[in-house]
Amino acid sequence: MPATSLSLTPAMLCKCLGDETRLRAMLLLHRFGELCVCDLVSALALPQSTVSRHLAQLRQCSLVSDRRAGQWVHYRLNPALPDWAARVLDELCLAAADANADLMTRAEGCCPVAATA
């Protein structure tokens, strides 16, 4: 069984999104649907260990889900997110879109596109 029980609270969500890197990662996943770690590394322009660490936190809060495809691990917003959380993310991502337009231009393309599970 997974260690992450699906009990996401508003406080947990806010704390996770309180870090700008994690917020940006969520933005990217919201925009592109699914990205592998190397995509996120290049889009965020941060060391791999930093990105991976933040992804681990997002995983721990069950904000994202991961799927391994060969060497690559693809992340996406957790499809089992509570409705309220999904709505909050929608609002935030929409509002943040223009302020992060540059971020969106440098994602996707590092690894072979895999069919959705």
Added chain:
Amino acid sequence: MPATSLSLTPAMLCKCLGDETRLRAMLLLHRFGELCVCDLVSALALPQSTVSRHLAQLRQCSLVSDRRAGQWVHYRLNPALPDWAARVLDELCLAAADANADLMTRAEGCCPVAATA
């Protein structure tokens, strides 16, 4: 002129709400509309200086507005909040309501109710 220009970004909002005390304060204000500092102090069960410091941060992000009435300063959610931010707060407060039911029972009543400005 006020030091706080009304340019609230999703990152700023998330960072503010990332602290649990500030999130709770916002919960209380969302629920009760307007509260003075002493109400918040008693509801949050924290030292006055702590509460005041957090309120200052919320003010700086223009998440709340304050109104002095004699000795008391009444805080409320900033009515000029961008729509997206108001919607995010609505979602969060609704979702957090039951988990913070106890919090809601110990607010209001410390200072004379003043007519809305």
Added chain:
DNA sequence: CTGATATATCCGCTTATCCGAATATATGGA
């Protein structure tokens, strides 16, 4: 002016958090 109450700010301290190089683990191919 003096004292009481309410709130804001200051300050040193403690703790949480983030960082990124180094290292460990997992996978695929030769």
Added chain:
DNA sequence: TCCATATATTCGGATAAGCGGATATATCAG
């Protein structure tokens, strides 16, 4: 098996953030 690539985790150090007592400011009453 050995190597290359992708990702995760560890670890020590730097920084930010929160804490709350003490103090400053503001308002009101006498």
